[in-house]
Amino acid sequence: MNKAEPTPKLPSIARALRQAVSFISPVILINDEPKGADQLTFPSENGMRMKYPNETIQLLFERSSCRSFLDKKIPKNVLSIVLEAGIHAPTAGNLQPYSIIEIQDLRSRRKLAEMCGQKFISEAPVLLLFCIDWHRNERWAELEVAPFTATSSFRHFWVSFQDVIICAQNICTAADSMGLGSVYIGTVIDFPAEILALFRMPESVFPVVMLCLGYPAKRPKPRNKLSIKTVVHKGRYSEMKDKQLLRAFNEKYRTEDSRNQTIPITLDKMKTIMNVCHETHGKEFAEKCKQRIEANGYINMAQYYFGLHYKADIMPTDNDEYIKLMERSGLKWFKKYVPKVETRTRSLKD
Ligand SMILES: Cc1cc2nc3c(=O)[nH]c(=O)nc-3n(C[C@H](O)[C@H](O)[C@H](O)COP(=O)(O)O)c2cc1C
Secondary structure, three states, X not given: OOOOOOOOOOOOHHHHHHHHHHHHOOOEEOOOOOOOHHHHEEEOOOOOEEEXXXXXXXXXXXXXXXXXXOOOOOOHHHHHHHHHHHXXXXXXXXXXXXXXXXXXXXXXXXXXXXXXXXXXXXXXXXXXXXXXXXXXXXXXXXXXXXXXXXXXXXXXXXXXXXXXXXXXXXXHHHHHHOOOEEEEEHHHHHOHHHHHHHOOOOOXXXXXXXXXXXXXXXXXXXXXXXXXXXXXXOOOXXXXXXXXXXXXXXXXXXXXXXXXXXXOOOHHHHHHHHHHHHHHHOHHHHHHHHHHHXXXXXXXXXXXXXXXXXXXXXXXXXXXXXXXXXXXXXXXXXXXXXXXXXXXXXXXXX
């Protein structure tokens, strides 16, 4: 086997037993561990190195999105295990209102790469397009003579969106455990009409997200995240003080040499960010943003994410288009529901 080729990891009984035992004592401090155990440890919040209690936790802590893939196919059996892990995910009412389009042919991969403006997409040997799918359930209900309103109910939109993502994340974790790398592609939702046509999706099927899968050419280091102190609220929601909140984000966007991550100012970026500020909050705000950038001497990460990456002016502009397109696809989740019975009653009275 090629050295760069990761060996699929399937849990042996011994490993499973070890995992079961280690679950009893979740995380162990290992100050006195022999050297070399470093790969099996992670830095804790208090700066101590902690030992992973099991391989699943290690996998989850060390995962990162992978955007460069080896030119190597995913064996059929590996892919089917990964997919099987997806359909074992929890799903509201066990209804599984989702479908996955498996895409391997180069033409479609290239098309999607071009459409999304992300070249690496075509280099991943397998793309999985996750869709909400009420079509199958609707047909089932019809065949079994059951009442059906899922395509008119916001509740059903909500649960099916959750279900499809939970399934996708099971697949991600399973893929990692089999030595594969993965990255979500959210940009597919910018082209819903094209995707619906390209993959011949019937009514009541709607794309949500895509996943690139393949053997990683390199595995990026895990990215910093907001800490559990920031995202977990004990018992009730607790608002952070401004200073605490800024410290939490600064810690997240801290570089390896302990500086804050920043974006250098360029004319182009300034122009874009000023435009976005102007469009969203007006002249005064744009001036305020400009002053902050000039005083700092850089574009900060919040300004980057909301002013340059996910541009605040453009992001909400298609809201009504999405709603219309969903309606055209038979999904009337955001419309007032008018039960058919009203018409029937009226016509009976008439
Ligand atoms: C819903 C969703 C959509 C995403 N879309 C893209 C995308 O279009 N392109 C991309 O390169 N990464 C995409 N990502 C990956 C994120 O950029 C990545 O998860 C994030 O930067 C955190 O990095 P990590 O996954 O390595 O922890 C997406 C992730 C999610 C969850």
